[in-house]
Amino acid sequence: MKNWFKNIDSNLIRLLFITVIVFAIMAALVPSKFLTMRNIESMSFQFPELGLLSIAIMITMLTGGIxxxxxxxxxxxxxxxxLIFTKAIPQGTSGFPMFLYIIVGIIIGVSTGAFAGYLNGLLIAKVGITPILATLGTMQLFTGIAVVITKGFAISGFPEAFLIIGNSKILFVSFPLFIFILTTAGISILLSKTSLGxxxxxxxxxxxxxxxxxxxxARVLIKSYMLSGILGGITGVIMIARxxxxxxxxxxxxxxxxxLVSVLGGVNPAGGFGKVIGVVIAVLALQFLSSGFSMLRFSNFAKEFIWGAFLLFxxxxxxxxxxRAAKNIVKKED
Amino acid sequence: MKISASDNMLKRFRHEFIILAIIVALSIIIGSINSQFYSIGNIYSLLKSTVIMGLFALGSFLVLVSGDIDISFTAIGAFCMYVTSKLVLLIIPGAGIVVIMLVAGLIGILLGFINAVFISLLKMPGLIVTLGTGSMIRGFLLTFIGVRIINKLPDSMIAFSKITFLHKAQANGHIVGLSIGFVVFIAFAILIYLILKYTVTGRAVYALGGDRVATARVGFNITKVQFFIYGTVGFLSGLAGVTHSSFMRNGNPFDLVGTELSVIAAVVLGGTSITGGKGSVFGAVLGVFLLVLINNSLIMVGIPSYWQRAVVGIIILLSTGSVALQERRSQGV
Structure with missing residues (x-):
């Protein structure tokens, strides 16, 4: 058991090492663009969405689900x-009432995530559907409901005050990154310090x-899918605000x-192993690769190729x- | 797991019977709302629509029965279709359809073997491996081979899409026929059924999904079985790719990818257990029929097409949920 954790940690260190190398290579290849404040800032607006989704998937993978x-x-x-931001807010609302509307909107968004996650949890823990199938079905269902509501069109034009969440900074840190740090810290403590984790x-x-x-x-499973759903809801807030x-x-x-990110980050899809910090490093590695290749004028398809290769590598x-570690154990035991 | 063979058979038939009943019931409902549904032209076109998903589903079915999952097959299909079309146009523009299918199938087998190397020799989970190989294959295709749609396919591919039989006259006087693609699909379904039922390798596919350790102890060569499975998936994907572009009358490298989860959903609808060891070819074929029926008939009964995803989602959940509850009850949980 101890050796397993040792392996996980050495995998993590290797990933961190590779991430640093990726960063160094990109910085060396396109120093004039990659090492600028502007790039680092724009990366800090981009990766929190994928990062939060990856942590959501990680939580469900810890139980052997997805x-x-x-x-x-x-x-x-x-x-x-x-819908709330475009339909419910009366014209001319501003100041504190606007703030309240935005808070209510966000609460509704995140609760939608929690409820959707609860539904996943019920289907998996109570009805007994395999996680891949249950969430494959609900993926169709949730997207389907969204399509029915919007008839396939985009809804846009939200209050300026709400857009701050996706486009502004708090003390040099982008707002999405700020949310990301708070959330990952919370999840990290929850996983390592609480009985649920x-x-x-x-x-x-x-x-x-x-x-x-x-x-x-059943209870633990339902909570894990609710947690994943809540993270999905928070991602939704950042996505539409950005x-x-x-x-x-x-x-x-x-x-x-x-x-891809969670597996890169050392999460075992069969369950039991994985740390938040690994996923955070993995999402950074992918962001560096992705931004660097964009600057090198690689197409999205070339990126797709490299991501796949990176995962397998x-x-x-x-x-x-x-x-090798397993062999060493056998030798020692001999 | 402690279910006797006869119980198991009964159960399997029960599930297929349910799916068949749903198909019949839906057909009656749709037909009563819109009698156009029963027209021979519509039925032929529905059957033709099952071909591509069906060929993919047969491969997916094999993987699921063996207790793993593959999501790279649509990328393999697109790759085989595009590369083969380009190769044939370049070297032997006059090649017959059989040659083209074999070339595509061969490329597919090679790509499938790459999956098998990772899954079998390095013992990595199929979901992760095929996530990696799938994006590599698609990325390679679109980066290094091309993004331009091939508008002029080899003549034999166009000719293939026009081969029909069982000609019938429609009410409006048009003569319609059943596409040969459907025969190809059904022929391969029967072939896979026979292989699974009567060959040692075929039995091993089920055994592998039921209990991997026991399968190895009994003396099956698991590596060989897995190479067979992923090679076959590649071959069928190649066929599906060529057939798709033949039906579309062009070679679009962006096609197919994105449909993999619906294909898996169809197979699972047909009663294949995602944890392996259980499922039948007949069920998988019925699953494809049901999904295609739903996808193509909503508009006929006046449900706007934007309802499609939600309806498909509900049907997947109802179907997998009823199977799961049934299993729980029979295990006395």
Missing amino acids: DLSVVGIANLSGIFMA INLYLIGTNEKAAVFSGIRK TNSAKADYGSSYVLQAI IMVLNFIQNR
């Missing part, structure tokens, strides 16, 4: 918020043992990217490393 619907949740939350890991490590030791599996529009099928490629490295 949440394919999380982008659908983000979009649905975004659309409910958009520890139970999540236990269910992913050995489900039967966890159940026999008195963990109420783009000033809400669309039913925005960012559909985020699903696979978020899985890291997986193979981890595989070799873990096998």
Whole structure:
């Protein structure tokens, strides 16, 4: 058991190392663009969305599940918020009432995420559908509801005060990054310090043992999917605030990217292993790659190729490393 | 897992019966709202619509039965379709359709083997591997091979899309026929069924999904079985790709990718267990029929097409949910 964690940590260190190298290479290749405040700032507006979605998927992977619907949740939350911002607020509202409207909108958006996650949790823990299928179905359902509400069109034109969330800075830190840091810190503490977090890991490590030791599996699972849904809702807030529009099928490629990030970050899709910090490093690595390649005028397709290669490369490295570690254990035991 | 063979059979048939009943019920409802539904032209066109998804679904079915998951097959299909069309136009523009299909299938097998290397030799989970290979294959295709739509396909591919039979006259006097693509799909469905049922490798696919360790202990060569599975997925994806561009009368490298989750949904609708070991070809084919029926008939009954995704989502949840509840009950949980 101890060795497993040691491996995870060495995988993490390797990923961090690779991330630094990626950053250095990009900085060396396009120093005039990559190492500018402007680029670093624009990256800090871009990656929090993918980062939050990846952490959402990570939480569900810890129990051996997955949440394919999380982008659908983000979009649905975004659309409910958009409806409030464009339909419910009377003309000429400003000042404190506006602030209240915005808070109410955000609460509704995040609660939509929580409720959608609760539905996922029920389907998985109570009805007994496999997580991939349940969330594949709800992904269609949530996106479908969003399409029905908007008839496929985008909703745009939100209050200026709300757009601050997606486009401004607090003390040199972009607002989305600020939310990202707060949320990841919260999730990190929740996973490592609370009984819910520890139970999540236990269910992913050995489900039967966890159940026999008195963990109420259904409850923990439902909470984990609710948590994922809440993160989806928060992502929805950032997404619509940054783009000033809400669309039913925005960012559909985020699903696979978020899985990619969590696996890169050392999360075991079979459950039990993974840390928030790993996912944070992984999303940074991808952002550096992505921004750097944009500056090198690589097309999106070339990026797709490189991301896939990067994922397989890291997986193979981890595989070799873990096998070597396993061999060493066997030798020692001999 | 402690279900006797006869119980298991009964259950499997039960699920297929349910799906079949849903298909029949939906057809009656749709037909009663819009009698156009029963026209031979519509039925032929529905059957033709099942071909591409069906070929993909057969491959997906194999992977799911073996207890894994593959999401790279649409990228493989697009790659095979585009590369083959380009190659054939460049080297042997007069090649027959069989040659073209074989070339596409061969490229597909090679790409499938890449998946098999990672999954079988490096023992990595299929979802992760195929996520990586899928984006690599698509990225490679669009970066290094081309993004331009091929408007002039080899003649034999165009000719293939025009082959029809069982000609019938419609009410308006038009003569319509069933596309040969449907025969190809059904022929491969039967072939996969026979392989799974009567060959050692085929039995091993089920065994692998049921219990990997036991399968190895019994003496099956798991590596060989997995190369067979992912090679077959590649081959079928190649066929699906060529058939797709033949139907569309052009080669669009952006097509196909994005449909993989619906294909998996269709297979699962048909009763294939995502944890492996269970499922039948017949069920998978029915699952494809049901999904295509829903996708193509909403408009016929006056439901706006933007309802499609929500309806598909609900049907996936109802179907997988009823199976899951049934299993729970039979296990006495």
